[in-house]
Amino acid sequence: MLQTCMSRCGALAVVVLLMCGSWVGGALLEVHFGHYADVQLVEADWKVGRWPIGPMSNRVQKASGERGVMLVASQPKGGGEGPGFGQTSLTHRTYKVGLGPGSEASIDVSVSSYPTFQYVDRAAAQIGFGFTGQGGDPSIQAIVGCVKERGRRGRVSARVELRAGGETEVIYEGQTEGPSSLEGKTLRLEVDDASVRLTLDGETLLGAAEVDHGIDWSSSSLTETALLPTVRAMKLYGNDPYRIGVARLMADQVSGGLAQASLGTDVEEQLSSSPWAAYPLVRPPSRVTARLGEEREIARDYVGMNGNLTAVSQFWDNRDLSDAMRQLNLGNLRYPAGTIGNYWDWDTGWLDRNAPRDRMMHWVQGMVEDSRTYTLENYAKGQKRLGFTPVFMLNMVTKDLENQLGQLRRAERLGMPVKYVELGNEYFFGIGAEPLVHVKFPTPEAYAEACNVWTSAIKAEFPEAKVAVIGSDGGPPHVSERRRTWNQHVIPHLSDEVDAVTLHPYAGVGLLPGGPRPWGSAEQQNEQARLLQDPEAVQFMMLVPHEEWGHIRHSFPELTPYDLWLTEFNVNDRMGGVRHTWAQGLALSSMLSVFLEDENVTLLCFHNPYGGNLFNALHDRNGSTFDGLLVKDADAKAEPLAVTPTGLVMSLFGHAANGRDRVASVDFGGEVELEVEGGSSPLPLIRGWRFSDSGGELGPRGVLLNLTPDAVEVDVRSLGITEDVGLQYSGAPTLYMSSPELLDRAELRLSSSLRLPGYSITILGSDGR
Numbered sequence: 170m171l172q173t174c175m176s177r178c179g180a181l182a183v184v185v186l187l188m189c190g191s192w193v194g195g196a197l198l199e200v201h202f203g204h205y206a207d208v209q210l211v212e213a214d215w216k217v218g219r220w221p222i223g224p225m226s227n228r229v230q231k232a233s234g235e236r237g238v239m240l241v242a243s244q245p246k247g248g249g250e251g252p253g254f255g256q257t258s259l260t261h262r263t264y265k266v267g268l269g270p271g272s273e274a275s276i277d278v279s280v281s282s283y284p285t286f287q288y289v290d291r292a293a294a295q296i297g298f299g300f301t302g303q304g305g306d307p308s309i310q311a312i313v314g315c316v317k318e319r320g321r322r323g324r325v326s327a328r329v330e331l332r333a334g335g336e337t338e339v340i341y342e343g344q345t346e347g348p349s350s351l352e353g354k355t356l357r358l359e360v361d362d363a364s365v366r367l368t369l370d371g372e373t374l375l376g377a378a379e380v381d382h383g384i385d386w387s388s389s390s391l392t393e394t395a396l397l398p399t400v401r402a403m404k405l406y407g408n409d410p411y412r413i414g415v416a417r418l419m420a421d422q423v424s425g426g427l428a429q430a431s432l433g434t435d436v437e438e439q440l441s442s443s444p445w446a447a448y449p450l451v452r453p454p455s456r457v458t459a460r461l462g463e464e465r466e467i468a469r470d471y472v473g474m475n476g477n478l479t480a481v482s483q484f485w486d487n488r489d490l491s492d493a494m495r496q497l498n499l500g501n502l503r504y505p506a507g508t509i510g511n512y513w514d515w516d517t518g519w520l521d522r523n524a525p526r527d528r529m530m531h532w533v534q535g536m537v538e539d540s541r542t543y544t545l546e547n548y549a550k551g552q553k554r555l556g557f558t559p560v561f562m563l564n565m566v567t568k569d570l571e572n573q574l575g576q577l578r579r580a581e582r583l584g585m586p587v588k589y590v591e592l593g594n595e596y597f598f599g600i601g602a603e604p605l606v607h608v609k610f611p612t613p614e615a616y617a618e619a620c621n622v623w624t625s626a627i628k629a630e631f632p633e634a635k636v637a638v639i640g641s642d643g644g645p646p647h648v649s650e651r652r653r654t655w656n657q658h659v660i661p662h663l664s665d666e667v668d669a670v671t672l673h674p675y676a677g678v679g680l681l682p683g684g685p686r687p688w689g690s691a692e693q694q695n696e697q698a699r700l701l702q703d704p705e706a707v708q709f710m711m712l713v714p715h716e717e718w719g720h721i722r723h724s725f726p727e728l729t730p731y732d733l734w735l736t737e738f739n740v741n742d743r744m745g746g747v748r749h750t751w752a753q754g755l756a757l758s759s760m761l762s763v764f765l766e767d768e769n770v771t772l773l774c775f776h777n778p779y780g781g782n783l784f785n786a787l788h789d790r791n792g793s794t795f796d797g798l799l800v801k802d803a804d805a806k807a808e809p810l811a812v813t814p815t816g817l818v819m820s821l822f823g824h825a826a827n828g829r830d831r832v833a834s835v836d837f838g839g840e841v842e843l844e845v846e847g848g849s850s851p852l853p854l855i856r857g858w859r860f861s862d863s864g865g866e867l868g869p870r871g872v873l874l875n876l877t878p879d880a881v882e883v884d885v886r887s888l889g890i891t892e893d894v895g896l897q898y899s900g901a902p903t904l905y906m907s908s909p910e911l912l913d914r915a916e917l918r919l920s921s922s923l924r925l926p927g928y929s930i931t932i933l934g935s936d937g938r
Contacts, residue, residue: 273361274300280351295326296351299358307333309382311358311367313374315350323349327374329358329365331382340365341380347372450705451854453841453877456922458884461859462834465768469830470558472823473501473774475737476548479509480780482541485551493787493810494555494778498823503560503736503774504548507594507673509533510562511606515576518544524567528604545576549583560589560736560774563623566596566609570623574630587631589772591671591736592620597641599649613651613658621664628666637669637734642721660727669732669771674721676760678742678753679713680706688745691799697746698800701903704878707752707928708854711876712843714740714760715852722767734772735764739784739815745797748783749805751912751928752902754814758874758930761822765832765858775819786816788907795905805905814906817898821932825870829860835871835888841881855881855925859888868892871933875899875925883923885933892934893919899929 278298299310309331316324325347329340347369348354359366364379474497478484485491505513508530514521519542520529526537552559561580563573577587596616600607610616616639624636641655660670680700688694700706722728740756742748764770777784788794788807795805812820826832835857842851857873869890875881895917904911917923917931925931 273359275357275359276300277355277357279355280353296356298356300360306335307331309358309360309365309384311356311365313351313356313367313369315348316344317349322346325351325369325374327367329367329375329380329382331384333384338383340382341367341375343376345374347374450708451841451843451877453837453855453875453879453881456882456884457837457841457855459857459873459887460836460838461887461889462836464831464833464861466830467826467832467860468500468771469828470500471771471773472819472826473499473557473560473772474503474778474786474819475506475774475776476502476504477506477509477777478779479506479536479541479543482543483547484543484779485547485554489790489810490779491551491554494551496812496820497778497786497816498820498827499555499557500823500827501558501560501589501772501774502551502555502778503562503591504545505543505562507562507737507776508603509536510564510594511566511596511603513564513568515545515564515568515573515579518542518547521564521567524605528608530603545580546583549580549585552585558588559585560591560734560772561587562591562594562736565593565619565623566605570626573623574626577627577631581631587634589734590627590631590634590636591734592623592636592638594639594736595673596639597649597652597655599651613655614662617659617662620659620667621662624664624666635668635732636666637671637732637736638663638667640670640672640725640728640733642672642674643724656725656727660731667731669734670728671734671736672721672728673737673776674714674718674735674760675737675739675741676714676717676756678740678744678747678756679710680744680747688743688797688799691801693744694746694799695801697742697744698803698903701747701750701752707755707878707902708843708876710747710752710756711759711854712845712852714756715763716845718760718763718767719850729769731769732771733767733769734774735770736772736774737776738764738773739776741783743783746800748798749794749807749813749815749906750902751814751900751904751906754818754906755874755876755902755928755930757815757818758822759852759876761818762853762856762858762874766834775815778816784815786813786819787811788813795907798905800905803905804907806907808908811908817906817909818930821898821930822872825858825872825932825934826860828867829862829870831861831863833859833861835859835873837883841877855883859890869934871931873923873925873931873933875927875929875931878927880924880926883925884921885919885923886921888933890919890934895919895923895931895933897926897929897931899926902928 276298278296280296295312295314297310297312299308301308301310310329312328312330314326316326323346324344326344328342331338331340351369354370357366357368359368360382362384363381365375365382366379367374481487481490505515509520512521512524512529512533513519514523519539520526520533520537522537526534529537548559551557559580561577563576565573577590581587593616596603596606596610597613598606610619620636620638624638627634627636638659639655640659641652643656644652656670678697680697689697738760740753740760742753747753761773764773775786777786779785779787779789782789782794782796785794788809788811790809792807792809794807794813795803798805836853837855837857839851841855842853844851854876855874856876857871859869859871861867861869869888871885871888871890873883873885897915897917898909898912899915900906900912906912913926917933919933923931923933
């Protein structure tokens, strides 16, 4: 028997292999966590199709018994750093567990490695295991984790849940003194027709030796559904409780064990060997109809960018750079930008040379004595030339309130509107990151109190201004408590005058975990490039922003009363093999759609227009954007100052949205939606937006996305877009986009229907420029 059980950590996945042998009264199931083996069925045997990373070692076992023949694959050579996305399907007989009156079943899991963090009343990681029906309903699951606090003994948290008929009942939940780690321990869940037992190395984790579960075995959802033994290993992010789809995988940190169960009925089943089998590839019908949703208000300068333009002194004096910025269709631009703004001397147009540099953020320290400048007057030149709305990020660390009020007065004298004012940047890091910030604001509450004073003073002089304070995305588990709990300590102390909270959501690309600096190895980047050829892998890239934003919003309900300004965001690939591919551009379009769905999001500032080769919307003028790319045979030579894939996507959305004050979603029905685990909303993979002007001076424009590999014909009559022209870009996800000219570009004449190629973005209502 072969069965897959998947969870995710960005790009990592675990495949659970269950090996059947003979056992009196049932079956013996041995649980292995394997390494992404792609296999195919040939008559009665399993055989190796291909391995995703390099050759396999010789430790490949073929096991046979009464119940079938299968392979148990060991770790690939090279360390198994990434997932495989096999497209082979398997048809075979699967033996499932049948629970009912008089039955009993048990499952053991041995934990070989387990991380611990200094969390308070919360486990850093959890093991979930038990018996589950298709789609997670019905199921009976144990969820176990260790809590480790400073100066205290360890505690083990345990919960047993029953899910049936769409409802979840907690049979038991509690904590008991125990080890501070599950490493080297064995967990066991036993279920019979009356009770459950949960043990850790033989010691009970329940309040009693066993707990009555109250299961109604006559329920058809139980008696008519065969269950599979399942194991999940999760890391918890921030303050979010355990939820499938929010929890993240601890790859390679769980191994072995025995699961014993009586067998139910044999079931014919189709299984995929891909780690993303939980997300089958969406294949849209050949024709769909656009349905226009309800309109809502947005700002006319909704789409813009974070403006760290310090790579070139007095940026707007350079005519080539200034002209190139026109391509981006900016509705707003942030000044002076992110972390540098925490130490910015607005009078000199550079970092504050009077502040102790050794107490600044580490990467800023080397910039202090640089001869470059980016003055407010130079910024005003760009604002006058391009017409964007300024977003002023004030320095609350090395400058006082009166100084910064003076700078806003100066900006107004230079002809710039004072509409958006942001109070600092990311003050939530631990004390080691930015000591100067901690000197000024030793607690989040101190920052909140200062914000109330600054907000009142700003609005007294600039009554039309909107003011935003810093919010936190919570971050991964290893971050400081200050960052994890920042929102809970800041939000309750804010005055009613505060308008908005800023967040900086950076999504990963999902194909390989984390990433070194500056870039990954040639092997890692080539593996990323190979995965871009797999539609399932590309589909998962589209899902990552959806899941990560959902996690942030679920984790911090206290943000709900406020407008959210996303003054930095991007789709991040520090490994480097996905950087500046069309797939990255498509993933950004998915991210922008997630933000447009959220009515609280009222301002977007993409990071960053120019400079460096990780986040840039414009290729470097020296053609160095692809430095560090190690993908074999990659045709990647940047055209200086052309837009990158993410720059093109921001330009298209900015062109459609900016200047208009209404937006409505364009939906195409459930057939084009990806169902997501854990109760999250489905992800539409064909979707769109219509932007309109309530004053009637500007005609409506639309953006249509096809994030699937298949072309589809769309009935667009409901959109009410009268201009009969449009522009469409499409291309292979693998394309390294040196210039938009490498994409398939089509100018459209609209009629009642429109063809959307696979992996395409279409602008309706204009020529797109």
